[in-house]
Every structure is written in structure tokens, then in C-alpha cells.
Amino acid sequence: MFPLYVIRGEQNLLIDCSILAKANAIEEKLQELLGKEKIDLVLLTHSHYDHTGACSHLQKKYGFEIIASKRTKEILENDNAIEFIDNLNQKFKAILNDHSNSTFTKPAQVRGIGENETIKISDSQLIEVFETPGHTRCSLSFLLKPENILFPGDAAGVIEQSGKIKPLFLSSYTLYEQSLKKLIAIKAEILALPHNTAIKGERKVQEFLQCALREAQKLKEEILAALQNTIDFALIAENILIREFTFPTIMGPREALLINITAMVKSIFHEFVKIQ
Template identity: 30%
Template structure:
């Protein structure tokens, strides 16, 4: 099944806030949230979490990576649940200390708030993004015991970013992979999500494939179960390879002019994609990064051949 809405996925596991950029909630004696969503949707997440937990409070929030659309509402959660323990990787912690990164996150958050307004989304939080500290530095293979039969195991899945962590819930075969797998856009286009390293992204996909997840939680739009989970992981490999070939071809045709290649790819992928979609500046930033990563990989590979 491919689930594209908020609500219950299986016993004690929920998609909360918005299917576009959800927060995942694993309920239990110590409820745990995964990812921190958009700043603008902070109240949507809060309402969704409270509907499930009632007067109980989430104990942990684990972050997959430090992009603006995955950490936006964290400081709001810290305000309403001061004891909430925020976990993320060491690299994620280092990024959150950089003034330049915080400014970029703030700018992209404000732009996305504007597009939510344009789309007519109600109950928006229009305050700017606020930085926060991590309470727990999560290492690969780190296990968090939530009860006698429920635990979460973190593992590093670089490629989209270097700070990326995926979270595996072995007792339920649930994997929070976020953008370590491709994004299933709302028009059915499958967007490969490697940004910083193509080969590391494929290596991370191999680790993910080996787990045999029965519930695969992507970063945006969809949760995949059973056969669709397996299919989506296989599709993630395929679209990454297709994207690599397309970009290599465009780079040759455009004589390494990155800007021309980015606009040709945007015409193929983004221009005709219906809203809601990734805001243009975030899409362009990511596409430029994917093209640059492939250009560097081509040059490194040709150096090695000399």
C-alpha cells in the first residue's frame, strides 16, 4: 500500500500534521517523534500529536537531518514540551551551530510560509525559524529502549546530506528513512534525493534494502508498506541511476555549464509538477547540488582513468 494521508499506519504508529512533510509518532510508554517538519506547520503537528497522546507528552524527538523542512517546528515543541529530548547526529549538531546555516534555514522557512499562505493553508505559524540545541548526540547503531519489546536503532545513511540518520524499529519492521530514499512526488514523479554524494547514497540504499522493512517512511508525501516498500527502495536505485545518466549527458552537451544543466533538469522535473511541491529556491539549491555532485564525480572518475 502507498499511504498519502495523515493518521494511523499500524498499532501505535502514526503520520502526523501533513502528508506533504509529516512527523512520525511512535506511541508507547515513552512516545517518540521523528523529524521536526516545517516551521509554518508547527500548530498542525502540535494538534495532531495531542489528538493521539491526549495529556501525555512526547519524550523524544529524533531528527533525520538538519534541512529546514525537517527541523522547522522543533523550537516550538521545546516551548510546549520543555522536557522533550531532541536527538540527532554529531554533524547535525555542528550544522546547527553555524550562523550561515541558521540564516539559510530561516530564509527557506519564511519562503515556504509564504507559499503555504498562497495555497490558503490555515492556522499557520508565521514566526521565523528559531535555532535549538540537541539534547542527545546519536551515533550509528545507537539503540534507544522504549519498553521491554520496543526499541529504536539509529544508523547513518549519508548521501542526501552527511549528517543523515535513519531510524529502524525492529519490533515493528518500521523504517524512518526520510530522504535516504527517493521522494514520491504528488504527481507520481520519483525524485532521487542524493545531494552531497551519489555513491554514499547508493551505499545507504543498500543498507536500507537489507533491513527488509515492512513500513517505509519517506521524507515527504508517502508511507510504503509491504511490497510497495520493497518496490520503492528498488525504484530509488533506478531513478538515481537515470538521473545520473541524464545529468552526465546534459553536462557533456552543455560543455560543463552548471546553470544550463540545472535549467534543463528543472524543465524536465519541476516546471510542470503541480503544487504542493518543493518551493522553487529550495528545489534549485538541491538541483544545483545534485548537478555539482555528479560533475565532481565525473571529473574524479576521469582523473582516476589517467
């Protein structure tokens, strides 16, 4: 469910940090992979609990710097947000029968970065930064060049093992659609998704992103139709959860799924209904 990507070179980079319940497993795999080398830098695509969960645990071992959006940096400096991220991670630990006393704590050394900035990894490789809000306000995508490998975080939604794409416009539908169009224009060779799989080949990447766009538009229409009958956001979200998210690939606390769908209903309401 949580593939992690390590970029190896003069410095070693890790993209996102998965959940706290996987922290020990990640540490073991990194040990196998890196031997005496370490992780020098972590790039966070956004602040969600399932992308930051193992971050503080791994940072204690490796002492890496973290690069994220300015908004993610703010969130990771906020005590309430840290508690919220820890809370969802504890719930996920319970689901996975992890009864250890590990906690998510405030990470150190977080540097904020934004659109058009680059991160140099070696003389021949760099990472371009794209702001891709809509999934969250804090979402960034990273493009590794010259390989043309794109790390979009959840900006394009989440792909299920069946191949179906679940849209996730949690902060803004309008920005989510704009961000997807931005990702399409990059024409990446590989789409390194943070859940389940990666998409290889420019044509397949384009197909995936176009499909993600269509699925988002479809869900928008469904929510708009539901809003004709009621503006009880929680009720609409419950109905969508029952119908669409019964067997989500991203198994997680039901609370987190419901928070996500309610956020999408609210975004459609505020951007397309309320203004009329």
C-alpha cells in the first residue's frame, strides 16, 4: 500500500514517509538497501498522516533534513496538527495490531520550498518543484530530471489495486483539476505514486492522469446531484462511503475516509453551489 522511493546518489533522498506502524519495517529495508550510507534528505509531498507518519522516527536515526511546502512546514510546527497526525497513526497501528508505544512527534529541520524552485542532487541530477494544491492546500509534486520521474503525492488521487482511480480533492476541486492539468503538461516518463504502484511509460502516464481527471469530474457531478436533494454533507459522505469506498485499497481508519469524503462534498458545495 505504501511504496517508498529512494533516490540514490551523492546524497540519498527519500520521498514521503508512510505510516508510523511501518517505521520499523522501513528502517530494516533502508538498512538492507543503504548499508553504511544514510538518508540525507526527505521530500514530503504533503502533510497527511500516511505520508509523514514514520518521519520523526526515521529522522531520529538518520538526522536528515526535510523539504516540504511552506504550508506543510507550518502544519508540522503546529502542536494540534502533530497531535492529529499522531492520533490517526495510532488508529492505523491498532488496525495493524501494532501495540508498541511509538508516537509521531514534531519533526526537526523542515525547510519550506515552492513553485519553480529546484533541489540539486548531483552535477547531473536535480528535482523540480511544482505546487499542486487541491488534494490539500500543502501539496507539492517533485520531478526528477533528467529521468523525468514524477512524484505527485496524492495530487492525482489514489489508484486501487484493481486499477480504479479514486479522486481526492480534499481542499479544492477547482485547484485539484488545475493541478492535474499541470501534471499532464509535464509529460513524465514514470509516475511514482505513493500508494500501490507506479505507472511506467509516457503514454501510460498520460492515460492515467487523463483518467484521474475524468474520475474527478464524475465524482463532482455525483456530489452536485446529491446536493440537489440535501445539504447534509455528512449524509452525502456516508452514502458515497458505503457505495464507493467499501473496500478501499488504502485501508485506514474509517474516520479518515469519512473526513476525506466530507471534505470533497464541502469543496463542491462551496465552489459550485453556494455561489449561485
